[in-house]
Amino acid sequence: MATSGVKKVSWAEIRLWRVGLLAAFLLLWEAATRRAWVDPFFVSQPTVLAAQIFDWIRSGFIFRHLFVTMEETIIGFVLGTLLGVAVGFAFAHWQTLAHVFDPLMVALNAMPRVVLAPLFILWFGLGLLSKVVMVISLVFFVVFFSTYTGIREVDRDLVNNARILGASRRHLISHVLLPSALTWIFSSLRTSVGFALIGAVVGEYLGSHEGMGYVISYAESMFNATGVLAGLLVLMAAVIAIDIGLKRLDARFSYWKPVPK
Amino acid sequence: MSGAGRTGSIALEQVTQRFALPREDREFTAVQDVSFDVGGGEFVSIVGPSGCGKSTLLSLIAGLVPVTAGRITLDGRPVDGVNPRLGFVFQRDALFPWKTVAQNVGLPLLFRGVDAAAAGPRVADWIARIGLTGFEGYHPHQLSGGMRKRVALAMTMVYEPEIVLMDEPFGALDVQTRNLMENDLLEIWAQLRRTVVFVTHDLEEAIALSDRIVVMTASPGRVKAVYAITLPRPRSVTEIRFHPDFGRLYETIWKDLKDEVRIGYERSQKGLVG
Numbered sequence: 001m002a003t004s005g006v007k008k009v010s011w012a013e014i015r016l017w018r019v020g021l022l023a024a025f026l027l028l029w030e031a032a033t034r035r036a037w038v039d040p041f042f043v044s045q046p047t048v049l050a051a052q053i054f055d056w057i058r059s060g061f062i063f064r065h066l067f068v069t070m071e072e073t074i075i076g077f078v079l080g081t082l083l084g085v086a087v088g089f090a091f092a093h094w095q096t097l098a099h100v101f102d103p104l105m106v107a108l109n110a111m112p113r114v115v116l117a118p119l120f121i122l123w124f125g126l127g128l129l130s131k132v133v134m135v136i137s138l139v140f141f142v143v144f145f146s147t148y149t150g151i152r153e154v155d156r157d158l159v160n161n162a163r164i165l166g167a168s169r170r171h172l173i174s175h176v177l178l179p180s181a182l183t184w185i186f187s188s189l190r191t192s193v194g195f196a197l198i199g200a201v202v203g204e205y206l207g208s209h210e211g212m213g214y215v216i217s218y219a220e221s222m223f224n225a226t227g228v229l230a231g232l233l234v235l236m237a238a239v240i241a242i243d244i245g246l247k248r249l250d251a252r253f254s255y256w257k258p259v260p261k
Numbered sequence: 262m263s264g265a266g267r268t269g270s271i272a273l274e275q276v277t278q279r280f281a282l283p284r285e286d287r288e289f290t291a292v293q294d295v296s297f298d299v300g301g302g303e304f305v306s307i308v309g310p311s312g313c314g315k316s317t318l319l320s321l322i323a324g325l326v327p328v329t330a331g332r333i334t335l336d337g338r339p340v341d342g343v344n345p346r347l348g349f350v351f352q353r354d355a356l357f358p359w360k361t362v363a364q365n366v367g368l369p370l371l372f373r374g375v376d377a378a379a380a381g382p383r384v385a386d387w388i389a390r391i392g393l394t395g396f397e398g399y400h401p402h403q404l405s406g407g408m409r410k411r412v413a414l415a416m417t418m419v420y421e422p423e424i425v426l427m428d429e430p431f432g433a434l435d436v437q438t439r440n441l442m443e444n445d446l447l448e449i450w451a452q453l454r455r456t457v458v459f460v461t462h463d464l465e466e467a468i469a470l471s472d473r474i475v476v477m478t479a480s481p482g483r484v485k486a487v488y489a490i491t492l493p494r495p496r497s498v499t500e501i502r503f504h505p506d507f508g509r510l511y512e513t514i515w516k517d518l519k520d521e522v523r524i525g526y527e528r529s530q531k532g533l534v535g
Contacts, residue, residue: 161351165372256358256400
């Protein structure tokens with residue numbers, strides 16, 4: 001088995017390792033809490049967690065909160081993305097605009113927006129709006145910077161070729177700049193989905209009466225480690241589901257790219 | 262069919278191009294006082310050592326970059342921005358990777374507002390002429406280097422530009438593919454008789470294809486000499502090399518060129534040329 005140099009590991013083998021490690025981790029956790037090496041009060045227990053999530057699903061309790069969080073995430077994500085693409089395009093199009101606002105963008109981006117959450121709640125209330133604004137503030141910058149870079153990094157030969165072939169300004173955007181920037185935009189979207197959910201959950205955590213952030217915050221205030229961890233697991237599952245969806249969408253828009261072997 | 266009176270003539274008068282090198286706080290003169298004429302329907306090659314500003318001249322004629330000093334006219338009218346009567350085949354095939362072969366070839370017609378019904382047959386005709394019928398739905402990354410070059414050629418020829426500028430178009434191809442492409446180009450040129458300005462560093466290629474050759478000096482590029490290539494047409498690039506005059510022409514022009522190539526090489530070794 002042990003061969004020198006690079007050994008090609010099959011996918012089946014990799015999957016086996018993944019599942020095996022996860023199972024070992026869960027078993028160890030379960031055993032450690034059962035034998036009271038660690039107090040389950042602090043770290044909960046896999047079987048208890050599973051029971052909690054199952055219970056949430058059966059009673060429908062979790063769906064109401066998950067729906068609220070997803071609503072804020074998706075609305076904020078869509079608006080933040082549209083805004084980011086639009087402003088990114090505008091900056092790439094009007095150089096003066098870019099020069100004037102560049103320091104402001106960098107400064108705003110450098111500011112930790114999560115800390116702004118209490119202000120947003122103060123300004124926009126405990127409901128949906130404050131969370132949507134929070135999500136937009138996180139998603140916008142990621143998408144903006146990658147759109148702006150994507151357009152500036154467009155192959156100069158392609159732009160020159162399009163100009164010589166007779167492209168108008170509008171043609172140039174729809175046939176060259178946008179398709180070319182789309183790759184960058186998509187890779188940023190997958191990053192910003194995570195940010196979007198963080199924004200919504202942090203917003204809820206700090207001030208709201210529904211949503212996953214509220215569920216976690218409530219469980220925490222009851223010193224209920226199981227509730228906190230179960231909430232996090234549900235969120236994790238939601239992010240993975242969205243990421244798979246975006247990956248499929250990306251593949252649809254990248255049909256023209258060579259498939260890496 | 263002589264070139265006189267045809268449209269598609271080019272005149273360069275004392276053309277100079279300087280670029281600012283802001284980091285080094287100095288200017289770089291790419292070409293200096295370049296003057297020559299190209300008649301309508303003529304095939305002219307520009308040869309010279311690397312970095313002599315051959316490609317710069319094409320960008321200037323195409324109107325992609327404004328000249329620093331001097332004047333370029335197309336049929337007597339000064340170049341003022343990108344001219345729609347002109348075609349440009351780039352060194353790297355500048356195909357649009359997200360478009361299919363048919364969409365790439367049809368793109369200039371779309372840009373020019375030709376409606377789809379009229380564009381369809383023209384695109385199909387050019388795809389047939391470059392021998393890629395059946396590949397209409399392929400994307401560029403699925404094609405070989407030679408096929409991509411053919412698509413780039415068709416994309417330029419489909420709107421029948423009066424002047425075609427080519428910047429070392431076949432430089433990246435293997436010798437066999439390259440000879441095939443050169444013959445195809447000569448055939449297309451013989452049929453359509455468009456003006457061609459062809460930049461290359463390969464003297465054999467230049468002699469085999471051209472009516473005249475402009476030899477440039479090492480940087481800053483100036484015109485060192487202009488040679489008329491009197492070899493008979495129609496030519497096959499693989500056979501014309503055995504013509505008795507070919508070797509003589511090669512020797513004469515190479516004498517001019519080799520000093521410049523050496524100067525260019527020595528400078529590039531010293532890092533004086535960017």
